[in-house]
Amino acid sequence: MTTWKSILTYDGGPYHGWQVQPGLATVQGTLAEALEHVTGESVLPQGSGRTDTGVHALGQVVSFSLATAIPAANLLRALNRALPASIRVLSVEAMDDGFHARHSSVRKTYEYRIFPRLAVGQDRICSPMLAPWVWECRWPLVLGAMQEAARCVLGSHDFTSFAASDPDRATRDADTEEAPDNVRTIFSSEWAEEDGLMVYRVTGSGFLHHMVRNLVGTFVDVGRGRIAPEYVRQILEARQRSAAGATAPAKGLFLVSVEYAA
Template identity: 35%
Template structure:
């Protein structure tokens, strides 16, 4: 006989057993260690974050579930502040779902919270900006063991002042084609709102990067180019000079994936969600960039 404290939680159908229910949009806040994932997007035969999440949701809710994410992270990239949405039964208990997913999901992906949101909420198109952090360990011994999966060991000196000077020249709305892997039909115009570097007492240099959106490999390419400046291989104005190109710059190194983490996604007030999503769906062209990140 099982102890009452360890009695299994009853499996309650999402509709309470009353038949099909109305749908309501729900927001998911997620975190994951990307080391053992082949990125976010579902790929046949590969372990992906979305694949694992959708499988778990479909098992718990006993129906197919479609999930839309704020940013499709690449293989090896982590997240502490990923956001997604899905349309689920309106009478679903979000706390119940979080508990059920905690039992079913593997330990390298967690759904931290689920909550109902307006139907106009779109995790992808409604976002104002995405925030990333890139961690580089410059100590002679490399990254600390407990952070080795999200911190790149960098064997060269890094001039943080040079990094920040070069980064400042990249801020604003530009065509970042030189730093992106182009995708057919996709624009490479982005509004880079934040790019600054800091160093902590453990000799970890961290880049804080924010933009309205990022094209494929953009953050890692920016970091790779700037680290070449920080180690003295390139001039301060070299990364900004690449903005004049209309295609990928082959000489730009792509920094390793595991140093990168998506830490937050910003959204407008509920009243502005529909307008923001509609605006984002239009093809980007040079215009006035969104308001800068408040660094205070």
Template identity: 40%
Template sequence: MEMRNVKLILSYDGTEFHGFQTQPNLRTVQGLLQSTLEGIVGHSVSIIGSGRTDAGVHARGQVVNFSTSSRVPIEKWPIVLNTKLPDDLVIQDAELVPDDWHARFHATGKEYRYRIDRSPYTDVFLRKFCHHVPYPLCIEPMREAARQLVGRHDFTSFCAANTPVTNKVRHLYAVELIEEGTLLTIVCRGEGFLYNMVRIIAGTLLDVGRGKLSPDEIPGILAACDRTHAGLTAPAKGLTMWKVFYT
């Protein structure tokens, strides 16, 4: 039968997942979605994701695609899948796309958000999705440091030391800080991101907010191309893959 290429937008709470990518004997987003789809369509399915998320990282707008001979109407896919999937993985939308469309290769950019709870005590309703930082933060220096990161730079200092990618030059379109009461959100938009890049940016900006680093030190950290010059990697639970952009 004729194969159709289906695009899905999904959200998930990453707390109980060992990341996006399939791993033997571990609960992953790709693995769970793939096995659920295969149970529905009756043939093997290969899930292509727009990118990976680590264990504990969440997604609001992860994008995947897969090919299937199933005749399930495209508008029914969210309903069919959501009746089979657990509550921490939800299909938001489905769309038929051209046969050569690829969730990863056709992406033109991504937005990640790192959320920080600044309340004196852990908010029980935010604890799974925010990094709790009860000490005072100076926001304006953090904003100034964030502006230093915008543009095309070698982000070697802002990615995990064991990152296998050779070319670590990336273009950040925006790094913004949004305050909503005690909630502080670091918004990062760019053409692409390196392993742990947003979490290291968040950890570095937190150091600026605590007065451990000056905004003026950011260009030197970038130029050093040395992971040890930047801040700590902020915890995974504060990070959400917010949106994937396509032309």
């Protein structure tokens, strides 16, 4: 058996998330079908994280084991031929047997993209070529306030206030040595204006269910003046989901990259 590491990029719009579900199109299920088509083996690839319905990936890392002896270049080419255009395999690499896309990861980076409809004093129109991959936000937003709020979540905190109920968490906790708590470490958290978009990038040791989208929804409340930037610290301390803002739409979220120990 050979353990493979693969990096995928995909448009999450056509899929009901990463995790395989009976009767529904998912990224994991579609990749499993492509692997069986190419190798004849029935395997369930493991992702670094379970992206939700409509969430995209620029660098989702996947691991799987195959008995078939096949050069990496041939596997890469064959998988891209077998997969729909909404999923592309960027690389495949043989790894040591102990490698696991989720268990071996040490940090992840996500990006959230907002198209501010009201900016520079005018009502802007979002192109249909862009709309499936951004949140078209109808409120005027103050970038500086959002940046100040984003800095409040740096470091290690209990992120219960920003976590949705995760029905699959009990299963995941059962096969990991990580403590089943909501403490996560955020290494970077910042907003930037790029090509007419407001872009939030966050890197952390891990993320809870809907955590990034709930952070973005809260930061937007700050940007539109509903709450002060420093109030984010009180939301963290409350450890109640009801204390934070609404969940931002899935279509603006991208899993950018996953890092592993050297």
